[in-house]
Amino acid sequence: MIEEIRIENLGVIGTAHVPLGPGLTAITGETGAGKTMVLTGLGLLLGGRADTASVRTGCVTASAEGRFVIGSTSGVARRAREAGADLDDDGTLVVLRTVAVAGRSRAHLGGRGVPQSVLQEIADDLVTVHGQADQARLRSPRRQRTALDAFAGPEHTDLLTRYRAAWTARQQVAAELEDLRSHARERAREAELLRLGLAEVERVAPQPGEDVELAQESARLGHAEDLRTAALTAHEALVGDETSPEAVSAALALDQARRALELVAEHDSVLAALATRVAEVGYLLDDVSTDLAGYADGVQSDPARLEAVHVRRAELTALARSHGGTVDEVLTWAEEAGRRLLDLDSGEDRVEGLAERLAQLEVDLAGTASSVTAARSTAAELLAAAVTEELAGLAMAGARLEVRLVPLDEPGPWGAEDVEMLLVPHAGAPARPLGQGASGGELSRVMLAIEVALATAPGSGAARPPTFVFDEVDAGVGGRAAVEVGRRLAELARQAQVVVVTHLAQVAAFADRHVVVSKSQDAGVDVVTASDVREVSGDRRLTELARMLSGQDDSAAALEHAAELLERSVVGR
Known part of the structure; x- marks a missing residue:
C-alpha cells in the first residue's frame, strides 16, 4: 500500500505532498492543475522512464519520493533486502527517484542507491497502473494468462502448480536423454581411452609409494x-x-x-x-x-x-x-577412471530407462495439461461473462470481452495454450486484441471491469498487487454510467487500495479520501505548491464536488446535487 507521495519540481508541481491510505482515494482538480503529474511521479517510483523535459522550468532536478507499506516477508521485502535496502520497523519501504536536467536519473530503495531496473522488478508486486501510458501492458499474453488463472481460483492454482512440477520433471529428463544420445560418440571415445589407460596401469601394476x-x-x-x-x-x-x-x-x-x-x-x-x-x-x-x-x-x-x-x-x-x-596420483586416477567407465558403460541402459521414464512423464503431463485447459476454458467463459456484464454498466453497452485459448504446438511451462483477451467494442464489430481499436478511457474501463471481476473471484486476491491506480477511467462517460464507474471502484477498494484521477463528481463521491490539486501563480507562472495539494472533507468536499458538477463552487443547485451524490454513494456501497 502507498502511504504517501512527495514530489518536487516535476512539471507544474513545485512541491506537493499527496497523502494516501486504504480504500478509495480520488484525486481531482482543474484541468492543468497537475493531477497527472502525480501519476508521473508514481511512474518514476515504479522504475518508469525519466524524461528530463518533465523537470520544472528553471530547476536543476526533480524528485519523487514514496512510502510503501509492505509485508516483511513479502517478495518485495526480500528483493529490497537483496539490493541492500533497509525497511523501517513498521514495514515501510522508502523509494526515491531524482531526475537531473543534465545527467542521469538516480534511484534509491530503502536508503540505498540501486539501478532503475530494481524498481521495475518490484513494481508489478506493488502497484497496477491503468492509464493512457500503460495500455501496452494490456497486450501482454503473460498478464492475460495470469489474470485468467487468478480468476479460476485456488484449486486451479494448485492444479497449475502440479502441472509446473510435471513439466519441469519432463524437461529435465528430456534434456538428460538428449545429452546422452547426442554425445554417444564422445562417450564411446572417452570409454575407449579410459580402457587403454586402465589396461596400462594394470600391466605396470604400481604399488602405493x-x-x-x-x-x-x-x-x-x-x-x-x-x-x-x-x-x-x-x-x-x-x-x-x-x-x-x-x-x-x-x-x-x-x-x-x-x-x-x-x-x-x-x-x-x-x-x-x-x-x-x-x-x-x-x-x-x-x-x-x-x-x-x-x-x-x-x-x-x-x-x-x-x-x-x-x-x-x-x-x-x-x-x-x-x-x-606420482604413483599415488596414478592410483587415484585409476580409481576415478574405473567409476567413470562404469558410468559410461551403463549409458545404453540409462538411455533405455530414461526413454521409458520420459514416455510416462509425457503421458502424465498431457493428462495434467488437459485438466488445466479444461479449468481455463470454464474460467474463460465465466470471466468473459462477468466482464461483459460489468461493461454494460460502464457506458459500453454492446461491448463484450472474449477470452480465447490458443493451443500451442507443444505444452509450455504454463500449459498447453496461450490466453488471448479480445474486446468487441460494440455489436457487429470484430473482436480485436486489447489495446487495439479502443480509446484509452475505454481500455481503462475494460481493465476496471476485469479487476472488479477478479476481486469477486474466490481466492484470487493472493495473486494481486495491493494497490490499483486508474487514470482516464471515466473518460467519455457521464450521468448514470459515471455513477457505476464510481460504484465499481469503491467495490474494488474493499479488496485493495485504489487511487483514481478523475474529473467526475459522480466518481469522486464514492471515495473514502478526496485529495484536491490546485495551482497558484508564482511570478506569473502556474505552479503547484505544498499548500495546493490538500485532503478535503465536509463542506470543502461539497464545494469541490459542486465545482466539478457545474464549474462553480458557489452554485446552490450544484451544492445540493453534490450533497445528494455523497448521500447516494454511501447508500450504494
Whole structure:
C-alpha cells in the first residue's frame, strides 16, 4: 500500500505532498492543475522512464519520493533486502527517484542507491497502473494468462502448480536423454581411452609409494661403496681399529672419563650425576657402534639389482607422466577412471530407462495439461461473462470481452495454450486484441471491469498487487454510467487500495479520501505548491464536488446535487 507521495519540481508541481491510505482515494482538480503529474511521479517510483523535459522550468532536478507499506516477508521485502535496502520497523519501504536536467536519473530503495531496473522488478508486486501510458501492458499474453488463472481460483492454482512440477520433471529428463544420445560418440571415445589407460596401469601394476621407495633404493645401490666406507670409518672412530691398538677411540676416551668421575663421585653429588650421564652416553655409543657395523655388513654392491631398479623406475615415471606425476596420483586416477567407465558403460541402459521414464512423464503431463485447459476454458467463459456484464454498466453497452485459448504446438511451462483477451467494442464489430481499436478511457474501463471481476473471484486476491491506480477511467462517460464507474471502484477498494484521477463528481463521491490539486501563480507562472495539494472533507468536499458538477463552487443547485451524490454513494456501497 502507498502511504504517501512527495514530489518536487516535476512539471507544474513545485512541491506537493499527496497523502494516501486504504480504500478509495480520488484525486481531482482543474484541468492543468497537475493531477497527472502525480501519476508521473508514481511512474518514476515504479522504475518508469525519466524524461528530463518533465523537470520544472528553471530547476536543476526533480524528485519523487514514496512510502510503501509492505509485508516483511513479502517478495518485495526480500528483493529490497537483496539490493541492500533497509525497511523501517513498521514495514515501510522508502523509494526515491531524482531526475537531473543534465545527467542521469538516480534511484534509491530503502536508503540505498540501486539501478532503475530494481524498481521495475518490484513494481508489478506493488502497484497496477491503468492509464493512457500503460495500455501496452494490456497486450501482454503473460498478464492475460495470469489474470485468467487468478480468476479460476485456488484449486486451479494448485492444479497449475502440479502441472509446473510435471513439466519441469519432463524437461529435465528430456534434456538428460538428449545429452546422452547426442554425445554417444564422445562417450564411446572417452570409454575407449579410459580402457587403454586402465589396461596400462594394470600391466605396470604400481604399488602405493613404490616410486619413492625405488628412488631411495637406487640412491643406496648407486653409492654402495661410499656408504660402506663411511659406516666403517665412523665405526672405527667410535670403537677403535683392532689392527692398531695405539689408536684412540671415542669408546676408550669415554670409558676413561667415566672411571675418573666415578672415583670421586662419592664426595660430590654433582660429579656423581655427571658420571651417570657419561655412562648413559657410553651405552648409546655401544648401540650406535653395533648399528654401524651391521649397516656396513649389509651394504653390498649389486649392479644387477641396480639395473632392475632403473628399469622399474623408468616404467613408473612414464606411467606417472600420463596420469598425474606420482604413483599415488596414478592410483587415484585409476580409481576415478574405473567409476567413470562404469558410468559410461551403463549409458545404453540409462538411455533405455530414461526413454521409458520420459514416455510416462509425457503421458502424465498431457493428462495434467488437459485438466488445466479444461479449468481455463470454464474460467474463460465465466470471466468473459462477468466482464461483459460489468461493461454494460460502464457506458459500453454492446461491448463484450472474449477470452480465447490458443493451443500451442507443444505444452509450455504454463500449459498447453496461450490466453488471448479480445474486446468487441460494440455489436457487429470484430473482436480485436486489447489495446487495439479502443480509446484509452475505454481500455481503462475494460481493465476496471476485469479487476472488479477478479476481486469477486474466490481466492484470487493472493495473486494481486495491493494497490490499483486508474487514470482516464471515466473518460467519455457521464450521468448514470459515471455513477457505476464510481460504484465499481469503491467495490474494488474493499479488496485493495485504489487511487483514481478523475474529473467526475459522480466518481469522486464514492471515495473514502478526496485529495484536491490546485495551482497558484508564482511570478506569473502556474505552479503547484505544498499548500495546493490538500485532503478535503465536509463542506470543502461539497464545494469541490459542486465545482466539478457545474464549474462553480458557489452554485446552490450544484451544492445540493453534490450533497445528494455523497448521500447516494454511501447508500450504494
